[in-house]
Amino acid sequence: MATLAQTAGLKAAAPSPERSMSFFAQTAMLAKRTLITNFRDPAAIFPPLLISVFFLLVNSSTLSGAASFFLPGQSYLGFIVPLTIISSSLSGASIAGQSIVRDIERGYFDKLMLTPVNRAAIVLGPMIAGALLLTIQTALILTLALLMGLQPNTGIIGLVSTLIFATFIGISFAGFTVGMALFTGSAAATGGASFLFFPLTFLTATYVPFSLLTGWIKTAAEYNPITYPLEAMRALLNTGWDTELMLKGLSSCLLMGGVLFTFAIFGLRTRTKRR
């Protein structure tokens, strides 16, 4: 066994108490670590993507004929792709939460807590990694849709805007799964929590335009925060730029993000509070 005596040349500098990594560098490093672990163990990435692609293929094949009745002159693909993206964002949002749960269960979270790392970086790192993975996921879905014949009404700007909406939605819901992970430290609870939001994808203009909804489902859709980014993305891909819809979609995303991010911060405080 080599010994410290043999390696006591101390080639590597010792940290000075004053020197520390910046918050952004810490966050970036921990985000990179989450990306590495997810790419090495991609079980959390592929199922949501494959399920979303499956529904995209099935829905576009089975409903595109009937869609001519309620979407005259519009592409059904452009109508259904935003829903596919939102569904995959919801399920993919659990990536960040599951990453944190794994760290808690394996004791690595405590290991990080014993370092001078900024506590917020421990949470933001996985959330940013999750958002990046969702962006890649959304880009893949859009690429597939383009291959299937999607012709976005607003061109490349529309595609980029759709990506941004997807990332916003994903990072908002990541706040919820991260919060659950921090509050419970349980993989089952965190995994189950992401399913709580699935009804939101059905209590909205899922298969028909918002204008055709009536009764209680219309009321539910009006209060459903998913409705507005969904309508905004549909406009981008199908009918053209609509500033009012864009602002409503963006506001809804920011509202969801604010609420769910606050939830994550409370989770962080609870988890890191010394007892």
Added chain:
Amino acid sequence: MTHTTANREIIAENLVKQYGDFKAVDGVSFKISNGEIYGFLGPNGAGKSTVVTMLTTLGLPTSGHASVGGHDVVLQAAQVRRIAGVALQDIGLDPIMKSMELLTIQGQLFGVSKRDSITRAKELLEIVQLSEFTERRVGKYSGGMRRRLDLAMALVHRPEILFLDEPTTGLDPASRRDIWTEVRRLNREYNMTIFLTTQYLEEADELADRIAIMNKGKIAVEGQPATLKAGLGRESVNITVRDNEDAEKAAILLRDIFDKVQVDRRTVRLYRQNAAQVVPAVVNRLTESGVETISLTLTQPTLDDVFLQVTGQSIEEAQAPAVPA
């Protein structure tokens, strides 16, 4: 080698940790000097890990005060984390990552530059004999390899004070000896203060300058191992008989010869000064009474004896998981 004059003391003053009505740690006090190795022993559930949790800033004391390197563990937790290295009982390593990645991340979080953290990681991997396994994920490591990597993680920022919570549990004897060698070197060459909890009395005897034995949340005894053993002042005669019934019978037969008699299943331990002189009388009395002696040994006091006297149970019994009432 020159040592810095930094404060490397660990001080606990009347430390209490209470969960509801239960006091896990009940008024623990000690002072560990610069460069001392302090062994912390006790049965499962005695409160050892709770003390470590408080000293390493993961938990708060209910009352009392503790400082590590002159920094208050409650009010100056960040400073404590900078100067302390911690290898906890539950090894907290991400199994999907590789050793070099974990060490460089750890180094950078402590403020070491990326380049220096890579150099440092290589040094440490050499020390803990994992240089050949840098491309293997930690999840594929054996228990011993993970323990060694965990020790390396604790050393990455060149701590002045090291907390080792059962660092050799699960290791084979050779790996255990390697860790002991490194612990001694860290202490000798860097004057590192080391707080060592262990379930191996031999380990504490081998490494620690002083030991404390905790029982039911309190420090029952503290001192240098040699002093504690000498304090018992008596040798022990250990007799193994055929069955538990014979052991009880032997204890009754011999109790007037010895100061203290303990029965542990088929083994009777008898304590007195100059025990060797009474061995013939012991053998005669057992033979005359028809108690068959399977083995008889005469031992000098060990830390086992100290542990047994303080806690009322042998270390083997003490390690058994606590059964909820």
